[in-house]
Amino acid sequence: MWLFLTSDCMFFGSLIATYMIYRGRAEKMFENGQGSGPLPHELLDIPYTSVSAFVLLMSSMTMVLALAGIQKGDLRSFRVWTLMTALLGSIFLGGQWFEFHEFYHEGLGYTTNMFSMTFYTLTGFHGFHVTLGVIWLMSLFIVSLRGGVRKEQALNVEIAGLYWHFVDIVWIIIFTLVYLIPYKDVPTIQEGGEHALRFIGLM
C-alpha cells in the first residue's frame, strides 16, 4: 500500500502541476480577449469548500477510530465508525457533485477553457479516489456483518485506512493550492519561456 501511495503522490503531483500551469494561462488568455467562460475567482466558493474540507478531515478521524475499534476487537465500534466514514465521504462527494453542477450552469463546461479542463481533471480524479474509498469501506462494513472482519484481520482495515487518509491529505493540498491561494498577474507563454531560460542560465 505504501508503494501504491508513493506512485499516487507522483500521479497527483503531475495533475496539480498541470493545473497550476494552465490555470494561469487561462486567465491571461481571457485578459487578451482569447478566452471564454467564467474564471476561477468568479466561481470558487471558499466557505462552501471549507465545509467540504472539514467533512473530509473529520472522516479521517472516524476512520482511525474504526481501526482502533477493530484492533481492540470491538466490532460494534468498528462498524459504527466505518459507516460514519463512508457517510462523510459520501457527503463530500455530494458536495463535489453539487459544485460541478453549479459551475456547469455558470457556463464552465469541461472544454470551456484551460482552467476548466485542468480543474475538472484534478478534482474529478480526487473524487474518483474518494468514490473508490467509499466502496472499499462499505465492502468492509458488509463483510463485517457477515463475520468476515475480526481483530486478527485488523491489517486489512489499516490498509483501507491508509488509502483513506491519503485521499484526505491530497485534498489538504488541493484545497490550499486550488481554492485558497489567490492568483494574479500571470505571464504569457513567451514570458514563461524567457523565465525558464533565465532560470537555467541560457538567457
Next chain:
Amino acid sequence: MAQVAHDAPLHADAHDAHEGHPGELTYIKVAVILAIITIIEVAIYYIQWMHDKDLLVPALIILSAVKFFTVVSYFMHLKFDPRLLAYCFIVGLLFGGGLILSFMGLFGVHEIDYARDLWGKAMPAS
C-alpha cells in the same frame, strides 16, 4: 498444527504494532487541532492585511504543511511505524513535489501571487 505455529508470530507482530499507536483520545485531540488549523486558514484568507503584507501564501503553505504532516504522522501512524515506510513515502513526496516545482519553474507561466516578486528579487537582472 503447522498452520497454528505459523500464524502465532504474525498475530504477535500485529499486536505489538498496535501497542505503539496512540489512543482514541489522542486521535480526537489531533482532529480538533486539524479543524482549528482549517478555520485559521479560511479566516486569514479574508484578512486584507495578510494580502497586503504578502503573508497569505507563506502562511497558507505552512498551515497546510502542518495539517499534512499531522495526518501522516498520527492518522497514518508513520510516526510510530518502521522508518522504512516513512522513507518510502518521503521518496514519493519528493518526486511528486519535485515534479510540481520543476514544471512550474520551467514553464514559469503560473506563479502564485507574491512568489513572482520573490523570484524577481532573487534572480539577477537580465
